[in-house]
Amino acid sequence: MKKNLMISVLMTIVTTILLGIIYPLVITGLAQLFFKDKANGQLIVQDGKVVGSRIIGQAFAGPAYFHSRPSAAGNGYDAANSNGSQLGPTNQHLIDRVKADVATNQADNPGQPVPVDLVTTSGSGLDPDISPASAEFQVVRVAKQCGISEEQVTQLIQAHTQPRQLGLLGEPRVNVLELNLDLDAKFPRK
Numbered sequence: 001m002k003k004n005l006m007i008s009v010l011m012t013i014v015t016t017i018l019l020g021i022i023y024p025l026v027i028t029g030l031a032q033l034f035f036k037d038k039a040n041g042q043l044i045v046q047d048g049k050v051v052g053s054r055i056i057g058q059a060f061a062g063p064a065y066f067h068s069r070p071s072a073a074g075n076g077y078d079a080a081n082s083n084g085s086q087l088g089p090t091n092q093h094l095i096d097r098v099k100a101d102v103a104t105n106q107a108d109n110p111g112q113p114v115p116v117d118l119v120t121t122s123g124s125g126l127d128p129d130i131s132p133a134s135a136e137f138q139v140v141r142v143a144k145q146c147g148i149s150e151e152q153v154t155q156l157i158q159a160h161t162q163p164r165q166l167g168l169l170g171e172p173r174v175n176v177l178e179l180n181l182d183l184d185a186k187f188p189r190k
Contacts, residue, residue: 057127069127081125108140128175139153
């Protein structure tokens with residue numbers, strides 16, 4: 001009995017050290033060595049300051065910027081509180097919010113159907129991407145606010161449209177932060 005107890009205690013100590021300390025340190029070291037950008041959150045740095053991450057969405061409210069999907073994570077895009085809305089399709093609060101978002105978007109583009117990802121949240125609430133249709137829906141507003149042609153804005157969207165991964169996984173998408181940063185760089189506002 002005493003021998004079995006000692007073996008159990010020693011095995012617990014050995015596996016804790018091996019799997020709780022050594023393994024995580026080795027994997028972290030390999031990630032830093034081979035995948036430094038991905039291991040550190042794919043941060044975007046401009047002028048020595050972190051402005052965001054390629055993999056976590058953020059809100060853009062100004063009319064001269066492309067807008068992201070709505071977020072249900074905490075107070076919006078809160079990475080510590082990643083979550084969808086948890087509201088069912090018959091919940092009146094969800095219906096009212098979606099109707100208000102549709103009305104707001106249609107004010108920018110009267111008569112045009114609003115792409116669904118501009119009025120619905122993602123499962124995580126942190127989606128950094130929108131569909132190319134959602135980006136194109138915002139072209140008129142962004143071009144007008146920036147004082148540039150719709151063609152210039154459309155070319156910018158096309159340059160930032162990422163295809164399906166491996167040609168078949170996922171959907172084409174546009175990273176909103178990268179698109180807005182490029183918009184600022186190419187067409188600075190006074």
